[in-house]
Amino acid sequence: MTKNSDELGNEKKARDIADLFKTAKELSILCGILISIIIFNPGEFVPTMWPNEFEAKTILTRYLGFSEDERRKKLVEHETYLAKKLIDRKLIIEEKMRRNEENKLNFMFKQLYDRKVKISELKLDAKEIRGLLKLSAATRAQLDERKKQFDQQAQNFQPASLLCNFDSTTKNEMDYSDFNVDTSLSLSSGRGIKRGRND
Template sequence: MTKNSDELRNEKKARDIADLFKTAKELSILCGILVSIIILNPGEFIPIMWPNEFEAKGILTRYLGFSEDERCKKFVEHETYLTDKLIDRKLIIEEKVRRSEEKKSKFMFKQLYDKNVKVSELKLDAKEIRGLLKLSALTRVQLDERKKQFDQQSQNFQPASLFCNFDSTTRNDVDHNDFQVVDTSLSLLVGRGIKRGRND
């Protein structure tokens, strides 16, 4: 005997509620907080309460005892929570698609560069051509930036010209008489040492 759609839907609903209660219990134990669940089904007058009717009513009464500002501090609607989750998931998917397209563009760009394949041979669509053009422009900017850095390093590092400037300034600024004075003073000192040695 096969089950009809209503029975299958009710079974799935019961499993979902059981999983929700299990998660609520784990959350209350791990975080040390009071958790209460009240489910109002359409067309039913008696709500489903967890962990039981007495505790659920007590937690609800305590919650309603707080001011409006206190209740709204960390209040999150289930719909808002799911919407934020969907937005996060969408951003993750978009990032993965972007990376995949970037890898594909790099692969096609490498084929064009290494194997000298013509663009017409790859049978690209408009989106793929735009990706190649974007990658080509980005590569050009990176190459220009590296060339600029290399030129700056080449200008800052000129050992040959530095040594030439040093030699020329030394030869032009230093007078030969200075070397003669130094030589004379050295000879005098040596002479005095010799005389003192003889007298001693």
């Protein structure tokens, strides 16, 4: 015997309510707070209460005993909660879409840069073209900034050790050159003296 849609809906509703009661019990134990749940079902005159009718009425009476300002301090209506959840979910989806679009543009830009594909083969729309142009301009700006930093580092770089080595080498070569001159003069003088003696 198959169940009709009403019976299936009632079973699902019963499971959802049971899950709600279980979550409320766990939250009450973990946080040490009083929780009561009162559910008004369509077509029913007696509401469903948790944890039981007496405790639910006691907690509700205590809540109603607070002033209006006290009750509104941490009051969150279900519609407000759902609206906030929808806004948060929308922001998350928009952020994921933005990242996907950025990754797509980066991939196409790399394909074009590596010349693996021609721009005519991509069949870009106006939005994608604008995105690629913007990405190209940003990449160019980064390269210009890196080149500027590299030029500044090159200007500030002074190879002191190389200059010292160059100076000492030049000095040694000069001294060695002077030594050769002196030696040749001495030899010449020596040969001249020797020849004079033979004569």
